[in-house]
Amino acid sequence: MTPVLDLQAVEKRFGAVTALSEVDLTIDRGEFFALLGPSGSGKTTMLRVIAGLERPDRGRVLVEGREVTALPPYLRNIGMVFQDFLLFPHKTVGENIVFPLRMQRRSRAEQQEQLAWVSRLVRLQGLEERYPHQLSGGQKQRVALARGLVSRPTLLLLDEPLANLDRELRREMEVEIRRYQRELGIPFVYVTHNQEEALTIADRMAVMYRGRIEQVGDKLDLYMRPETRFVAGFLGHPNRFSARVLEIADGRMLLDWNGVRLRQERRFETRAGETVELFLKSERIRLCRRPDEAAALPNRVPGRLQDAIFKGVFADCFVTLNNGAELVVAATPDAAGIPRESPVTLAWDIADAHAFPVEQEGGGS
Amino acid sequence: MGDGRRTSFFLQALLLAFLYLFLYFPIFYIAFLSFVENTTWPFPPLYTLEWYSRLAIMSDFHEGLFNSLLIGLGTGALAALFATAGAMALLRYPVRRKALVALLYLGPLFVAEVLIGISTLMFNRNVLGLPGNLFSAILSNTTHALAFAFLVVLSQLVRYDWRMDDAAMVFGARPLRCFFEVTLPSIWPAVLGAFLVSFLLAFNNFEISFYNLGAVPTLPTIAWGTLRHGIEPELYALATLVNLAVFVALLLLYLLIRTGLVRIGLPED
Known part of the structure; x- marks a missing residue:
């Protein structure tokens, strides 16, 4: 079976800094995958390469077996949840959520149908007419998730989605996000620097350090049987x-x-x-x-x-x-x-x- | 103590009043003159509307006004467009030697307008083979106004979060769609500001337009032309009307901001 995502020897440099070096990674259908690493380890760059926001200097990116390395982000149908939510400030919650559908020229009826469905999923009913600045942090997070999920993308990328929420809310959202992933079966790639979060939320994970994947596998394996010095010294x-x-x-x-x-x-x-x-x-x-x-x-x-x-x-x-x-x-x-x-x-x-x-x-x- | 504070308040108020007087006295004096018959020594004033009625029947002025508006609108649109594109390129993409690139945009700020007028005329005629006309006047004024427009746009756009555009593109927006759906709704006050500044600069410009247009009248060249055979009171009426239009525009903008219909700058989120 072709994996949903296949990165082959991906490399990305910014001037003298190597952000990604020979990264190989495959992500399968229905998987909840976490990318864990300290800040500056290259995990956000990796998400941006997958989304098409950065073009790798070397290597290939395949989505469902199709090479997308040179494809711009708007032709990839990959959903993303950004760290600071990045909701469009001049659009209402509803307009924000159906934005991906509008860009795909789906019919108005379908937009409304999907909006109703996803609002129910992330429990946002009744807030569709509000503007982002009228929402609490947790509500913004839900809107960002709804916008990422509404077009049922091939893959959902989450870039430190809970970093700006307080502890209580984070716990609640971890459970919620896991629930969405189970219900939809869309593979999630979840970037975080918080190991408790990665261990709680994901099935499989990779630890990144200095632009390289140190170890990838079942989260229990990484925790109990670290293969590199960095992973051994980092986890736990x-x-x-x-x-x-x-x-x-x-x-x-x-x-x-x-x-x-x-x-x-x-x-x-x-x-x-x-x-x-x-x-x-x-x-x-x-x-x-x-x-x-x-x-x-x-x-x-x-x-x-x-x-x-x-x-x-x-x-x-x-x-x-x-x-x-x-x-x-x-x-x-x-x-x-x-x-x-x-x-x-x-x-x-x-x-x-x-x-x-x-x-x-x-x-x- | 209380007395001292009162004195200091009084002094400050006086200073402020003096400052406003300094800024606005010439403008109001001209407005006052435009309504009197005895313009050389208007005390006591003999009120009249004659200058306005004379202005209304002078076809030169109508043509000049029309040309000036055209130059202003054309320059405003072009300068706002180029300034926005330039500022976006500079801020959004990794540009080497950003400061130098930005500084080079501002070059025309430091060149005398007469020189821009002469050199654009030479260039347009000798190199491009363009005759001096309204179109070349708009282009030349854009050269001049672009620097100001660029500063206006740049000062606002540094606060824009370009990852907003990343989000739009990930969700399927092509670059042009992304600009109109996401970028412009946030940055339009900056673009409007650049347009207004460029419009006013070009509308009021004398040297650049004069060299490019020659005999084709604009409001400033007519004003200058009439000057040669003594200041005619119609000019006071003209100046007053132009100033009035500017003040009304400013007042309108102020009211829009006060009522919250327009937000200058970017939203907090």
């Missing part, structure tokens, strides 16, 4: 530390971390004496009050609890280890009751931390 805000390789055997490494021995999976070429960097998500660490609780786990490090902050579902514990390092642990909420300065042991399995070769600053992935 993990603890990060360096250790020296002592021995290598049976696909495992024995590491020395400031005098503490650690056992770790070996997934890349390395030799004894080299330094590796480890990323360890705080929720993968077990916090034990008695050392024997951790006996089953290969990595055990003693330390002292500095502080525990109750967060409801869990508690953030700050532990100073006996080797001088400090780790953050997401423990069960009752950990908030442990007295400060209590001795504790932190433990984790060999696959819980992700190790990568140490890189020189400024190097690529």
Whole structure:
């Protein structure tokens, strides 16, 4: 089956800046796809290339198997929801929403029919006669979504659509947007720099960094099995530390971390004496009050609890280890009751931390 | 303390009154003169409407007025069009050396109008082979007015969000459709401003029009022509009528803004 969207070795430069470099990506029918990355990683440029607002310097863009690389945006039938909504200020809500249909010269009756349908979908009934400046932020967001969906485009692009909304509204809209996607079956490409949002809303995702796709796949895979150092250090805000390789055997490494021995999976070429960097998500660490609780786990490090902050579902514990390092642990909420300065042991399995070769600053992935 | 404040207020009011007097006294004095018989020393004034009735039957003036209006409208339309296109190109697309490009647009601002008049005449006649006529007068005035029009449009357009056009194009609008549906509804006050400025510049222009038109009369050339055999009071009547038209236009614009029918500048959203 041909994918809805197929990017092949797409490259885009702005002067000396490489915004996209050799990007390959396919998006399938009915998929909710998130593009995640820090600002300046090239994700907005990628959306603009897909929409036809930027012409790539190299590579090809295919929509439903048809090459559209050189096609202007108005011939692509791709919907888009912009970060600042970008509603047309001189048009009413209704006029804004039917704009794509008018441009496609659909009949007046059909315009009204689709307007009624999409207003019901995004719950905007009764606001059709208002002007954008008379709407709240959430209502503007719904109008922007309705305008993006009304012509049932091949693909809907969403560029940080919730960035300008407050937290409560964002939660609500995340659920709403997911609902629209399910009901319509149109593939959504959702750009965000907010990893919680990407993890909540999408099925599959790509992490971008410096104009490249670092890793693409099922969101759980990216979270649990990062393949690059950047993804490992980005998703889940993990603890990060360096250790020296002592021995290598049976696909495992024995590491020395400031005098503490650690056992770790070996997934890349390395030799004894080299330094590796480890990323360890705080929720993968077990916090034990008695050392024997951790006996089953290969990595055990003693330390002292500095502080525990109750967060409801869990508690953030700050532990100073006996080797001088400090780790953050997401423990069960009752950990908030442990007295400060209590001795504790932190433990984790060999696959819980992700190790990568140490890189020189400024190097690529 | 209170006294000091009152004095300062009084001084400020006086200053303001003086300023307005400075700006408007010549205009009102001419208006006053246009209604009196004894124009050299009108105290006490002997009121008359003779100058207006004489003006009404002078066919020169009618032709001049018509020509001036034509030059004004033509120049206004051309300058507004070119200025808008130029400002859009400069702001919307990645242009190298933007400041230099913008500055080059403004060149005619610094050239004396007489020189523009002479040089456009030479160029039109010797290079293009155009005879001096209303059309070449409109083109030459556009050369001059374009710089002003460009400044007017540019100062407004820097606030326009061009991603609005991106949105329109993604939703299927071709460039021309996008301009009329989305861009123009936001920027039209700037375009109108450029038109008005260019219209007035060309309507009132003497040197450029004179060199290009020669014997064909416009209001300023007629005024100048009559000047040679002494100032005739019909001129006062003419000046008063022209000024009146300008004031009425300004008043109308002010009322439109006050009632909210017209918004100068771009909407907040």
